[in-house]
Amino acid sequence: MILSVRDLAVSFRRDGQELTAVDHISFDVAEGETFIIIGESGSGKSLTGMSIAGLQPQAASVSGSITFKGRELLNRPDAELRRVRGREVGLIYQDPLGSLNPVWPVGDQIAEALTAHGLLGRAEAARRAVEMLDRVHIPDPRRVAQAYPHEISGGMRQRAMIAMALAASPSLLIADEPTTALDVTIKAQMLELLSELKRELSLTVVLITHDMGVVAEVADRILVMYAGRIAEIGDADAIMQRPSHPYTAALMASAMISEARPKQDLDAILGGAPGLGAFPSGCRFHPRCARARDDCSRVDPPRRPWGAVELACHHPVAADATHPLVEA
Amino acid sequence: MSVLAEPPRRIPRPRGVLTPLALLIVAALAAFTMLPSLIAPYDPIALAMSDRLKPPSLEHLFGTDEGGRDIFSRVVHGTRYSLGVAIVIVFFSALFGVIYGAVSGMARGWVDNVLMRIVDLFFGFPALVLALAVAAAMGRGLDSVALSLAVIWWPGYARLVRGEVLRLRERPHVESARALGVSELTILRRHIIPFVTQEVNVRVTTDIGFALVAVTALSFLGLGANSPTPEWGLLIRDSRSYFGSAWWYLVFPGTMIMLTATAFSIIGDALASRRSA
Secondary structure, eight states, rough: OEEEEEEEEEEEEETTEEEEEEEEEEEOOTTTTTOOOOOOTTSSHHHHHHTTTOOOOOTEEEEEEEETTTTTTTTOOOHHHHHHHHTTEEEEEEEEEHHHHHSOOOHHHHHHHHTTSSOOOOHHHHHHHHHHHHTTTTSSHHHHHSOOOOOOHHHHHHHHHHHHHHHTOOSSSESTTTTTSSSSHHHHHHHHHHHHHHHHHEEEEEESSHHHHHHHOOEEEEEEEEEEEEEEEHHHHHHHHOOSSSHHHHHHHHHTTTOOOTTTTOOOOOSSSOOOOOOSSSTTTGGTTTOOOHHHHHHHHOOEEEEEEEEEESSOOTTSSSSTTOOO | SSSSSOOOOOOOOOOHHHHHHHHHHHHHHHHHHHHHHHHSSSSOOOGGGGGTOOOOOSEEEEEEOOOOOOOHHHHHHHHHHHHHHHHHHHHHHHHHHHHHHHHHHOOOHHHHHHHHHHHHHHHHHOOHHHHHHHHHHOSSHHHHHHHHHHHHHHHHHHHHHHHHHHHTSSSHHHHHHTTTTHHHHHEEEEEEEHHHHHHHHHHHHHHHHHHHHHHHHHHHHTTSOOOTOHHHHHHHHHGGGGGGOOOOHHHHHHHHHHHHHHHHHHHHHHHHHHOHO
């Protein structure tokens, strides 16, 4: 396991109250796999990703354990984490325009990833930046290296971001909603690029998204998060073919990738995700769940193995159910 | 097909005659400061008792003072003192304030708290009273004026910059630099300070006008330059006894102070409206 997360909890203090946004979750990421964390906004998926790099908001307190290649990363001094960031763990963000500094040329910022760690000198780093732009298939990389972020297109900015994150050859890439700001065609290109780079550079990818379409495209394994907890975790194919947690099933139904019912209307999950500090008792999904019964509101479902996957649900969708949501 | 997208539209400049006019005034002031002897027709110090208190004429544009000295020449030579000291005050205040505010904003936590309470302490004092006290304690002279005004001036920059740093450090591009393992110092230098300078430039330009008024005010109160230095505030102080008989003695130096302060204020406004979000 290249990355092991154990009992990770991220909480905030508000008005003297401890609010737990990520509630004691554990998972492993194997070397070379594409691991997807999926959930609605507020599910704690981004906080989980940021905590791995030690980039959670300052107000957050984090507990548990995160080991990367056998080394503890959680609550380590900043100087130590800085050596890991960029060098061993690369990050890309949702907003490629905002994530690039408007006052420096793109090439400079890619080079910074190398000079920051003292890996290369200035001139050498600049050459390497052009190479990286070429690697992410940006045409005329020499010219783009000298361009400012506002001078290049949105798709190219996202490619430049990827070049930046991978410049110092990290072995783990955390991508937080990397395709959210992009239109459908560019999104497809970007996922293709990520898969290609992952193969060529033998990367491990942790991809954080709310987009089931992305999952179908690239996932090896999936972690479904809801209200700070793990709903379901397991092999991507197993989950895609037969989602067992009602929440996963509902997510998939709402994304219309369920091939069984291509012509029907999309299902929306009723209600909204609960806010921090307003999590329901028992199973946190129960107020929105079509399968909820009495015990769901009282007893917190433990995580348990279920077929090929693990889930936290009292009444998983049965193997023979044709339509997961009809049966109440 | 070009790889590069279209260049962004320029932010339109505010139109009008005020800004060009203000720039013209500042250009003239710059010339006064750098080459006073070339511009001033007379010696600003030497007495010529036969020409006492002459009204404005082609010979003496601004008239003459009680020592027969050409007031225009004194004003031109005085630019170096009045405006020069104002610029020095603002420059060093800004330099110190930017560093102080940047440290405070980057450090956050208790360091930030302590540093900002110190700033509050300076803000709590009535500014001019504090400056008066410092100047009085140090004795008369332009150097003590400069120091005393710098002491009350820097906290404004510290607070401005600290706020900007706190705002900017949450920007995605700072976050992504942090994710690359870039050190905090480099982040400050490359990813935060360039965005702070825009705000600071606006403030500096406007402040030069205010500082000029403050310098001349302290000189007027007798804490600044010594006679016969042709400092503007001092000219006005000396003119008081002759106001009834020689209006030009007060009016021309006073107008210079007003024009200069207004010009910097207009340029500051123009810069402010041009800055990007």
